[in-house]
Amino acid sequence: MPQDDRPSPFTRDEQPFESWEELRDNADQFDDDLNVVIWWDWYPPSDGSPTDTLILYVAMGGQERVYPWSAPVTRGQEPEIRAWLQHRLRRLLGYWQIIPIPQEGPA
Secondary structure, three states: OOOOOOOOOEOOOOEEOOOHHHHHHHHHOOOOOOEEEEEEEEEOOOOOOOOEEEEEEEEEOOOOOEEEEEEEEOHHHHHHHHHHHHHHHHHHHHHOOOOOOOOOOOO
C-alpha cells in the first residue's frame, strides 16, 4: 500500500513479455474499448544491456486493478511503438472528451 495507506489500483505484479511483438499481440487480443493503456514508461537499460524496457499500464474492463506489462525494446522499434501508442492514446483521450476523436485506420 502507498505510504498514506490508501489502496492503489496498480498491481505490483508486473507481467513480463519476451519481446515487443509478444506484448503488442497480447494487448491487441483484448477489446481496446474496455482495456485501456492509461500510462506507459520507457526505461533505458540499467545493466549495460542493449535493450530498453517498455512498461504499459493497462486498465482492464471489469477489473479493479491496473496491470503493468513489460517487454524489452530497442530504439529501432520506437517508430512502430510510437504509432501503436498514438492509436491507444486517441482511445484514452476519447474517454475524456465530449466529442469523440476520429479513429484513423487500424493500429
